Amino acid sequence: MARLPDGALMQRAAAGLAAACADLLGRVYGRRIVLLVGSGDNGGDALYAGARLARRGAGVTAVLLAPARTHARGLDALRRAGGRSVAPGDAGPAIRRADLVLDGIVGIGGRGGLREDAAALAELVAGAPAAVVAVDLPSGVEADSGEVRGAAVRADLTVTFGAHKPGLLIDPAREYAGSVRFVDIGLELPPGGAEAEALQHADVAALLPVPGAASDKYRRGVVGVAAGSARYPGAAVLAVAGALRGGAGAVRYVGPAGPAVLARFPETLVSAGGPSAAGRVQAWVAGPGAGDDSAAVAQVLGTDVPVLLDADGLRLADPDAVRARTAPTLMTPHAGEAAALLGVAREEVEAARLAWVRELAARYGATVLLKGSTTLVAGPDGGPVRVNPTGTPWLATAGSGDVLSGLAGSLLAAGLSALDAGSVAAYLHGLAGRFAAQGAPVGAYDVAEALPGVWRDVRG
Incomplete structure (x- = not known):
């Protein structure tokens, strides 16, 4: 900013914002646009973008939440272009008639949800038919954490500037952002500084x-799978399916579901003994559907190869044994399992996913893949958290996580780090869910069967 003329970055942001609004509207002339204008730079962005749209023939009304602290030059530009301003109490008719509402109430510094007057406007907007575009991020969501601590604007489109914000990628804030359009305004970001x-x-x-x-x-990697039980033999079948579709050269299975595994996958190397008698492997997957087989989990944790812990494996694992391991450990809990490991309520984990995945990784000295509507992968070293951008709500089906465990275990056996194995597995698994579902219900085995097509799509 110091190297540019005053206001240059804001003008770049406003130009990109106005272009995005024009694209969304299709035709600008004659459209009715309402700006929700706070006291910060987001309000200035909205005013300058509104001025550009007004010059193209739109009728633009600015709702000023803090008139004394409104961006003066932006407001002057809007008025010179033919726009008008109203107080929040008089905004109802304009919002109800609007084709588009531009949310510039608060920006990246916003914390704790919206104040009462802004919350009332957000509620009014939610009940109106207009498309909603957020300036940089929806007002009321927290940029750094993805948390939503009160009322917030729910956007159809968010136009973000300079860099993506964690809150645009991580739930619960992500669901308020709608589609995200990035506008490069020329910021130079420090290398390695990403959250x-x-x-x-x-x-x-x-x-x-x-x-x-x-x-x-x-050489391609042999993955061991200690999973399944008399009650849940299908978990073993699905974990093996994920491992075979994940590029493993061979899969060794130990557990009581051997006949079910061989019936579906005769290429599996099934052992009647426990993990210690299975033969050489490059990584282990332990826990899916394992019931109360704590001995198998303990044996796996005692090995010197990478280990993935999922489902019952998370519950049965001795925390001290996990922390004492020198080889990588990848834990793959959903929010409920993570909450149990952390000793907090599930709702707390779901409300602050970024904070809790980091906390769990630090406590156990392991890489943690926190499953859910936003899948996050955090290493124990406190580096950037990986946010998975793929997936579909149709993946919320029994056995889907077992496929993911086998897939990630296969990648561990191939030599990927725990962070890369978890991130790549989540990415492929999310795409496979999309490919298999195509907007319709899908089963876990369908997801596994879609993985080769996904692999080809990514490499192509």
Whole structure:
């Protein structure tokens, strides 16, 4: 900012914001637009964007929540372009008739939800037919954490500037953002300074293990699966399915569900003994549907290879044994399991996913993949948290997590770090859910069967 003329960044942001609004509207001339204007720079962005839209023939009304602290030059630009301003108490008719509402109440410094007057406007907007566009992020959500601590604006589109904010990627705030459009305004960001990362196709493609001419089944990675029980044999079948579709050269299975596994996957190497008698593996998956088999979990934790703990494995694992491990450990809880491990209520974890996934990783000295509407992967070193951008609500189905565990375990066996294995597995699993569902109900085995197509899509 110091190297640019005063207001240059705001003008760039306003230009990008106005263009996004125009794209959304399709036709600007004759449209009715309402600006919700707070006292900060977000209000200035909204005013300048409103001025640009007014010059193209839109009727623009600004609702000033803090008239004495409104961005003066932005308001002057709007009025010179033909726009008008009203007080919050007089905003109802304009909002109810609007084609588009531009939310510029508060920005990245907002904490604790909206104040009473702003909350009333947000409620009014929620009941109106207008499309809602948020300036930088929806007012009332917390930019750094993704938390929502009170009333907030729910947007159809968020136009964000300079850098993505964690709150636009992480629930519960993410669901308030709608679609997100990024506008580069020329900020120079420090390398390595990210709070969160979201992998894209190219990142995942670069991490996928691909066999070479000299590869054999052992060089490609052998993953051990200690899962399933007499009550839940299907969990073992699904974990093995995920492992086989995840690129493993071989899968060794131990547990009581051997006949069910062999019936579906005859290529599986089934052992009648426990993990210690299974033979050499490069990584273990322990816990899906395991019931109360604590001995198998303890044996797996005592190995010197990477271990993935899921489902019953999380409940049965000795925390001290997890912390004492020198090889990588990847834990894959959902919010309820994470809450039990942390000793807090599930609602607390769901409300502050970013904070709690970091806390759990730090407590156990492990990498944690927190499943849910936003899947997060945090390492024990406090580095950037990986936010998975793929998925579909249709993945909320029994056995889906077992497939994910096998897939991630296979990637661990191939040599990926726990952070990369968890991140890549979540990405592929989310895409497989989309591919398999295509907007309709889907079963966990369908997700596993979709993984080869996803793999080809990412590498292509």
